[in-house]
Amino acid sequence: MALGIALTVPEMAMAGEAPALAPVALVSGAAHAEYVGTVSRGFDMIRAGKPEKAVKLFDSVISASEQGLAGDARPRLCLSDNGGHAAPSNAIMVSSAVCDAHFGKGYALVDLGRGDLAENELRRATELAPDNAHYANEYAELFKSRRQFQKSYDLFAHAWAIVDKNTKGSDAGIAGRALRGMGFNLIELGRLGEAKQMFEQSLLYDPGNSGAKSELDFIAQRQAIGA
Template sequence: MNARIASSVLVSLLLAGTAHANPSDSPRLVATAFQSPVRVTDTRFDAAGHVQQGYTLLRQGKQAQAVKLFDKVIADADQRLAGDLRPRLCREGGSAAGSVEVEAALCEAHFGKGYALIDLGRGDLAEAELRAAAQMAPGNAHFANEYAELFKSRRDWQSSYDLFARAWAVVDKSTTGKDTRIAARALRGMGFTKAAMGQYDDAEKLYDQSLQYDPKSEIAKAELGNIARRKAIGS
């Protein structure tokens, strides 16, 4: 079982929706190619299979059990890479020089664990996992979006904005491409945080732009209405 299977499982989970994701969002994984890969593989441990099982458990509402499976994937990688201080990058097709390439399932294990911990009310522990996933897959806009949501829930508007902006920076910006909903979500997140900081004109532009990617978004339309009312009353 390969990393593409684990990726498809992640997509299925997120399409089903969770308590901390907008129901209109339908995120996808993003693969980015780098040069000079240093590949680390080990056929004795089925990391992708563990990730698949972990997301199955998440869909069943068994977050604590899912965390245990994700931990096995992470622990296996830590054991194999003990003493290797190079940055870890999860890539299909190569990684940056000076880094060590690990299976995509490791990124998904950190991400899945973070997702589960948020559901379990442990956002304090989830932060390290989401950060690890985002750092190991810097071209994955969905990971950045989810990491941004954690800071949004804490009302840390600038940190949240910066992460949504990172997602926007790396996402496919074609309005007819495969990642339109991820792009729209990044723009809505940027718009939300701008509005929360009182920067209403910037927020309006971002929400308007998000509608180019997700024209039916009721979230964007509602927030534009909220911004118009706030500007009208001067709040």
């Protein structure tokens, strides 16, 4: 699975050591910045091949957030870094870093061979940020690796439904990946014609993608022999 998240590490942070985070019920700017720094260090640990340390860092953010919201039964949603989005009346907004912590923990658990535990974390990230197509793509990859092709297809389709579809926009790579994911699963489900359409459309977002071109060649070969 690809990381795809770039966060800033505070200059005074000591890599690999989980800080004592103060729980907060309302997301203050200082708490959000602290969470972001800790999550960033978690991804640094993954890149350094230390997923166990990464899990501890991500857990420190998740635990601090939940401790600060103890007794609040309202559903949680992540606060966008872009700002300007008010929480629905039946939900409480949490730092976007909390979403990244669940996502990162899931990624680290996959590295540790614990896909069973990773599923819960990746699902939680998508629940907290239902409009995050990147999370949905990564969650879909887990089911693709398990050969649960319909489940994987549905999640890639969800990512495609919510992603910005500007072929020149900042999310073009995410959109292209969702289309390729749908196409791959459609091949496995025996729906070659639909799969071809997905891969062709994905090239509008990522024209040089060799994987999409290879899959189109494969589909053409299968169709030529009547498979």
